[in-house]
Amino acid sequence: MDSVSKPVSYPLSRGCPFDPAPEFTRLRAERPITRVRLDFDGSEVWLVSRHEDVRAVLRDPRFSADFSTPGFPARMTVQPPGPGTFIRMDPPDHSRLRRALLNEFKPRRVEELRPHVERIVHTLVDRMVAGPQPVDLLEAIAFPLPILVICELLGVPYDDRPFFERCTAVIGDQNASPARRQEVRTELWAYMDRLIDAKDADPADDLLSRLTTGRDRHGISREEVAGIATLLIIAGYETIANQIGIGTLALLRHPDQIPTMLDPATSVGAVDEILRHQTIIAYGLRRAAVADVEVAGEVIRAGEGVIAVLASGNRDDRVYEDPDVLNLERVATDHLAFGFGIHQCLGQVLARMELQVLWQTLFRRLPTLRLAVDVDDVEFRDDMFVYGVKSLPVVWSPENEE
């Protein structure tokens, strides 16, 4: 892939399902910024693969996260994000909307949710052990857990949870067409609109009530409140579900490291190491330059697209020793699994807590948990943005249940 040859097609193919494409190792060493051709429309964009350059792109205000910026690497058929979808906005709108939520995701507020998350996880494990084996861990835990946590966070009434689960199932279904996904987003948005009415009339102690009643103070419209709630569902569901799937598989493949996850002194670091090593936003984060910017010795011109590959930056040997080795005792600070810069994941404290509670509870209660199939028979989903497993059949010895 030198500068005179035609750019290769992106995404690059993986060799091993547990590692990013091997080509990234060469790119980081030889061509840390390079041109690639996007397989969905043949357009050419820049690919950035080193940890420091990924950070440089993501923190630079001359790169826009807005789909409608000229050169943004997005399918033209995708509908523009609606009001409130600040993940796809630049300042000042991004800052105004994100600011309205900052208190909701601070560690103290997230800690208040911990007992609820523990209760939800225990209930899901109870339900799982009461049924026949093998169990698909994705269906039993990975998909329901984030939905139930988001319901708790937003204050979705119990009676509405089945509707909510149906909608999120479509969002998580890799076979659902873009049109069907869009339809469900619209349904969710309409549902949120009705829920905002209910919160306005009878506010409770939940995020949606606080956002609804505080919208004048935050300078956000009612439409934006509905959009923010829909964004939280979408951002906080498929990511956690797939991270649980792929992360649990990683733990099952390295049972000698499970004690590090169970030890309260090391479990937070262990979760971060899984996030680093098994980075599910495998495609990378997309941006478009709004001015000429030099990155790694190349000038990216205004109107050109860029993909900053988090999964590659997380395997950069300039930052991590033996980066391809999963080592739960490593203190993997500064990993890029949650992005970087002004859009860095707003839900990261919550995400870490959910994963920590889940893995600690699961392996404490079911110490003999193991794969029910050969690891080579596990199927992986490698669709456009989120990487994961299609299902995760597991078994355990009931006599060791806690």
Ligand code: HEM
């Ligand atoms: C943004 C990853 C869980 C809410 C992001 C971004 C990444 C990410 C990489 C940056 C996107 C960009 O710069 O374009 C993850 C992963 C998760 C996770 C790997 C789980 C393992 C959650 C949860 C929530 C959440 C649980 C909330 C319920 C958000 C929001 C943004 C975001 C609102 C947009 C922030 C902004 O634009 O300012 N996430 N996320 N995420 N995430 Fe997460």
